[in-house]
Amino acid sequence: MEKLIFIVDDEQAISKLLTYWVRDKWKYNAESFATGEDVLKNLHKRPDVVLLDIMLPGLDGIETLKRIKAFDENLPVIMLSAQGSIEVAVDSLKFGAYDYFTKPIDQQKLELAIKNAIKSYDLTKELQNLKENVKQTYSFDNIISADGKMQDVFKLVSKVLDNDISVLIYGESGTGKELIARAIHYNGRRKDRPFIAVNCASIPRELLESELFGHERGSFTGAHQRKLGKFEVARGGTIFLDEVGELEMVLQAKLLRVIQQKEFERVGGTEIIKTDVRIISATNKDLKKAVENKEFREDLFYRLNSFPIHIPPLRQRRGDILILAEHFLKKFNDKLGKNCKGFTRRALKLIYDYSWPGNVREMENTIERCLIISEGEMIDVEDLPPHIRTEDYPAGFDFAGPLFTDDTIIPFEKLKEEAIRHALKVTDGNIVEAAKKLQLGRATIYRLMDKYGIEH
Structure with a gap:
């Protein structure tokens, strides 16, 4: 994507010269404006550098600079002035100007300043994106738990x-x-x-x-x-x-x-x-x-x-086990380039009943191993490590019943819906008791009931 340079100068001769340099010699996109008000109206186009004359009709260059910085504090603004005053240069830099040039402008030095300004701005935007990605990665919404x-x-x-x-x-x-x-x-x-x-x-x-x-x-x-x-x-x-x-x-x-x-x-x-x-x-x-x-x-x-x-530990919050299994399945499908559709009921039952002494880290490693080993569309009992599949149907499953009666494959969302419906059925609609059975919070039960259209 070509870089966009804004040129703000009310002197037509200077504006045309700068546009010629920027567009024809240095091969950037360029737009020119005669007033500070005009350039402020066009900042939504997201320029990469602004060349801004200090002496402008109406809103002067310093005030325009302040408002540009209020819009985007990192956008580089190079000030241009015919005055050559130290005080003006200091004011420009004080309010956030990237650089300052007096007229007549040295073409080579201005070109170098624009290149450096663009590099600096690109790095700043990249750093902001990285910070935002890190923040999203470690937001509470991305910590998998219900x-x-x-x-x-x-x-x-x-x-x-x-x-x-x-x-x-x-x-x-x-x-x-x-x-x-x-x-x-x-x-x-x-x-x-x-x-x-x-x-x-x-x-x-x-x-x-x-x-x-x-x-x-x-x-x-x-x-x-x-x-x-x-x-x-x-x-x-x-x-x-x-x-x-x-x-x-x-x-x-x-x-x-x-x-x-x-x-x-x-x-x-x-x-x-x-x-x-x-x-x-x-x-x-x-x-x-x-x-x-x-x-x-x-x-x-x-x-x-x-x-x-x-x-x-994971064994004390069993309501998270199947949700984490689904999360890691999706994660390693993407990482390994596979298209595994889910787990068989028998495999899910064993995953749920296992005590997971290594907690979430052990589950993550286990699901990755299963995906590497599995050759079918679903992860089955044979894909699980031996210590997890010691018995096909270990005792202690909290909401046994219609969920795991055979090897029929069902989507994970349907599995969660059936779990909620079954728990509400066996507790005669008692939300508190259903939450205890599923080891989920009451707020989570209400949210899932709304999601699956289950009447309160």
């Missing part, structure tokens, strides 16, 4: 988005602790600053201090140059300390100082480094018990545990 227990988690999370209270996320491995931490960051006021994740259990203990706080050149063997630690890199943003219970006592003391005084020193250094980061931690340990066993500092525990959030 279970009441997870809805309670989301309510808690919503309370801490726009403040800096320390959050400690408890949960078994694979429950999505980092996903919740990223959702807090990318939906909060620090969303435009870095999110840095550190797994305290995966980095060798002798290197973890340097990883977190950085080091000075020569501070230890192999330290050939200064390195910035994660607390410096994350300045203004969020640092996520996963498996924080694995920190050694020495590092716990240093982390406590960062929380209390917002400062630290690099390894081998004496300079005091100030930092402004939000700390979100996660653990699959019982940290209170670790405190009792003298394995974790009590003062640090209370600092990190200011706002605890507990993520239930």
Whole structure:
């Protein structure tokens, strides 16, 4: 797509010359305007650069610049002036002009300025798109769950988005602790600053201090140059300390100082480094018990545990199992270029009854494996890992009945509708009891009833 340059100058000779340069010599699209009012009316065409004369009839160049910046603060505006005044140049740059040229204009320098302005604007738009995509990825709408227990988690999370209270996320491995931490960051006021994740259990203990706080050149063997630690890199943003219970006592003391005084020193250094980061931690340990066993500092525990959030394991929110299975099926269909239509009833029953000790991560890996193995249109029992298909029909299915009586293949949406109808039938229409049977929140039951046209 060709770039569009707006030229704003009331002198026809200058306007025609600039249009000739832009359109005929530099091969950009060009539109010219004689007044600031005219160019403001056409900003919806989304130009890539505006060449703006300062001396205009009516709305002058500086006021036009301010209004352009109010429309799009990143749109590059190159100011043109016959005055050559330092004060005018300073005012232009103060109000957001990309560059400033005096007339007569140096053609080569202007061409270079336009090229650089376009590159800068393209990078800014790309960065904005990336940020928006990241925000959408970690929005609560994209965290797959219909279970009441997870809805309670989301309510808690919503309370801490726009403040800096320390959050400690408890949960078994694979429950999505980092996903919740990223959702807090990318939906909060620090969303435009870095999110840095550190797994305290995966980095060798002798290197973890340097990883977190950085080091000075020569501070230890192999330290050939200064390195910035994660607390410096994350300045203004969020640092996520996963498996924080694995920190050694020495590092716990240093982390406590960062929380209390917002400062630290690099390894081998004496300079005091100030930092402004939000700390979100996660653990699959019982940290209170670790405190009792003298394995974790009590003062640090209370600092990190200011706002605890507990993520239930998948086996305790069974209302999410089939919804997650459908989600991962679609995800890996797209990734692997397959067109698997769903699961047989027997396969779905086994998926539902399995305890999923590895939680959501285990399910994700399992569904990907099933799609790789499966050669039919549906994932069947034979495609499941042996430890899941030890029995064709294990006991304990909450809403057994018409759903899994044979191998008939049905669409997933129809399966959910049948589940709702069956649960309401066996509970004589009692919404509360039906929600308990399906392990879903009442709000979810009402929403699905409306969706499937089931009368209240």
